[in-house]
Amino acid sequence: MLSLNYIRENKHTILAGLEKRQFKPLSIIDEIIALDQKRREQKNELDNILAQANQKAKEIGMLFKQGKAEEANELKAATVAFKEKSKTLQESLQQTTAALHDLRTQIPNIPHDLVPNGTSEKDNKIVFTEGEIPKLADDALPHWELASQYGLIDFELGSKITGAGFPVYKGKGARLQRALINYFLDKNTAAGYEEMQVPHLVNADSGFGTGQLPDKEGQMYRVPEDDLFLIPTAEVPLTNLYRNQLLQAKELPICLTGYTPCFRREAGSYGAHVRGLNRLHQFDKVEIVRIEEPQNASAALEEMVNHVKGLLADLQMPYRILRLCAGDLGFTAALTYDFEIFSTTQNRWLEISSVSTFNSFQAERLQLRYKNKQEKKQLVHTLNGSALALPRVVAGLLENCQSPKGIKIPDVLVPYTGFEWIN
């Protein structure tokens, strides 16, 4: 969410940013500025009434103390008008404030200067490519067939107990999941991220804090009985750990990592692209989150990108990095790098990590600030990224590492799996 001060003072920057995103209608900004003006006028009027009412109340108190009950009671009658007036003013001020808040929640983050123009994923810019795409035999199989052939994942069983998109991992398949999670957590903590175990259900305030609510309400599973949401990513609980906080500069940066399952309704998805592990309702992901001083956020983003590069290099996966264009950028992000590994048998790139900086967009919603060197309170910058999301890593790994002898586990994972081959 953009702060009111920022909107007031940077109207043209904001309009340019929204235009880049093809956001409509742009008139919303003028609407906000006008409403804000109205809010301040109403606030002023109300404050004046309340000041007068407070004054009268004090006088009445004094009179009672001095035993002048009669005079006091006379004054009481004079306060009735204040009371009525302040009540109606208070109500309209509340309405204005709520309307203003509502409008502000509809505005996405302003894209960073580096964000390319564009309307869809076709316009994302490839900024880095690494690794050889392996040449596989003609009879190489897609991961869902390998998973079934080696008894690693049972999609039908998941369908039976829950529904489509909730796979059951079995035997070496389950062990591979656990190995990847542990491997990622170890690498992340070695890089200075503190490991956290967080709840997998969050309340609406948390959903709002990171921007899932109200924007993506339909994408989250909810538990209406208790008014909770299943997390779509560990970003939500991890970042919200610091909601409503005033940090000291020396506490920053805060670097966290955590493994959680992620739950997504994925309403509207269909077709071959959701086959196998490509798109699931429940999947595992290890997330990294950083809370930074604004001036350090760019460097932090680069560090995170490099860290994820390191993970993929270890796994010996061919991958590329995309800088998302304005049209493909998430609602809350200012700049996003997507990591994609190449799925040889599907002949397509699969997104396995998304690393983003949010500037102060989430911090404003979270009310997460710090005291800077000048002792002034300032919103922090938040960043996060997947390091990594499991299913498509598994998909790529199965497909790219297959051979007539079976599937060769990458060396770095062997200490975690306890086996070198799936065969």
Next chain:
RNA sequence: AGAGAGGUGGCCGAGUGGUCGAAGGCGCACGCCUGGAAAGCGUGUAUUCCGUCAACGCGGAAUCGAGGGUUCGAAUCCCUUCCUCUCUGCCA
């Protein structure tokens, strides 16, 4: 899940209807004292919003878990709700 107690500033803790945004203490900052430090002494020390100012500041409003209500006036009384603690129950 049931019964009881409670939620006050960075922390502890007083405050049951009237100059209370809140005593006192701790902590912290600055100053005095000291060769230096400790101790001691003094001063200061919440946040948000609105207005005003070039700025320091000044004026006003709101905030004692959150939201409503009673009252001329609420930290204090009433209702709702969340959370914490104790006991009982249940349970991986």
